[in-house]
Amino acid sequence: MLVYLFVALAIALRFATAPIAFTSMNAALLYFGARGPRRHAWIPLAMAMGADVALTRFLYGYPVSWDHFVTWAWYAVVLLLGTRIGASNSPLRIGGAALASSLGFFVVSNLAVWASWNMYPKTLGGLATCYVMAIPFYRTALACDLLFSAAFFGLPVLLGMRSGAARQASV
Numbered sequence: 001m002l003v004y005l006f007v008a009l010a011i012a013l014r015f016a017t018a019p020i021a022f023t024s025m026n027a028a029l030l031y032f033g034a035r036g037p038r039r040h041a042w043i044p045l046a047m048a049m050g051a052d053v054a055l056t057r058f059l060y061g062y063p064v065s066w067d068h069f070v071t072w073a074w075y076a077v078v079l080l081l082g083t084r085i086g087a088s089n090s091p092l093r094i095g096g097a098a099l100a101s102s103l104g105f106f107v108v109s110n111l112a113v114w115a116s117w118n119m120y121p122k123t124l125g126g127l128a129t130c131y132v133m134a135i136p137f138y139r140t141a142l143a144c145d146l147l148f149s150a151a152f153f154g155l156p157v158l159l160g161m162r163s164g165a166a167r168q169a170s171v
Contacts, residue, residue, distance in 0.1 A: 003036035006152050007044040011051045018059055021140055026078055026101040027148035030094075033082020034153075041079050048075050067112035074108050077101075089157055091150075098149035102142045110134045 010028035017023065025048060032044045049072050056062050078101045085097050110130050113119070120126035120133075 002156060003032045004043070006031050007047055010148075011047055014051055014055060015059075018055060021137060021144075023141075023144055024148035024152070025075075026105060026141075026145045027098060027152050029075055029078040030082040030085065030097055030101060030149055031152040033079040034085040034087075035082075035156075038083070041076075045072070045075055045079065048072070065116050067109075067116040070112035071105075071109055074105055077104065085153075089153065094149055094153045095146065098145045099142075102138075102145040106131075106134065106138045106141065 006024070006028040010024040014021075014023045014025060029044055029048070032041065036044070049068075052068055052071065053064055056064050056068070081097050081101055085093055088094070111127070113134075114122075114127050114130040120130045
């Protein structure tokens with residue numbers, strides 16, 4: 001149940017913090033991939049896709065274009081990356097996956113923006129400019145991915161420790 005709650009929270013944060021993009025989408029997808037039922041992995045993917053369409057069309061007023069499919073494919077990659085974490089609570093493994101998902105999304109999504117929109121020249125210099133212009137957004141995304149991954153993976157561990165301590169005290 002927690003896996004669905006974290007996805008819903010991530011989507012709510014996307015709408016609530018749209019101008020500053022303080023979102024936990026990568027962390028929620030990582031957590032779902034690690035702890036959620038694999039046969040239901042399409043649910044967070046569909047929810048994230050629906051949120052993207054709603055945000056793009058209705059909040060930002062842009063058309064949905066082919067670069068969204070790149071983003072959605074990346075969401076599936078993040079879910080798959082989460083399956084590599086599995087039941088592990090290793091901070092190194094979780095932090096590494098959060099870092100990889102964040103960096104991968106930065107590289108893939110900005111390449112798609114450069115290729116699909118006419119914001120930057122279709123040259124190597126234009127691509128470099130696209131990446132440089134995206135760095136301020138990446139700082140926020142990286143901080144969110146690391147923070148929310150720690151929170152999502154850490155909360156169940158802390159709750160388990162607390163319930164174990166309560167059981168010990170009652171004995």
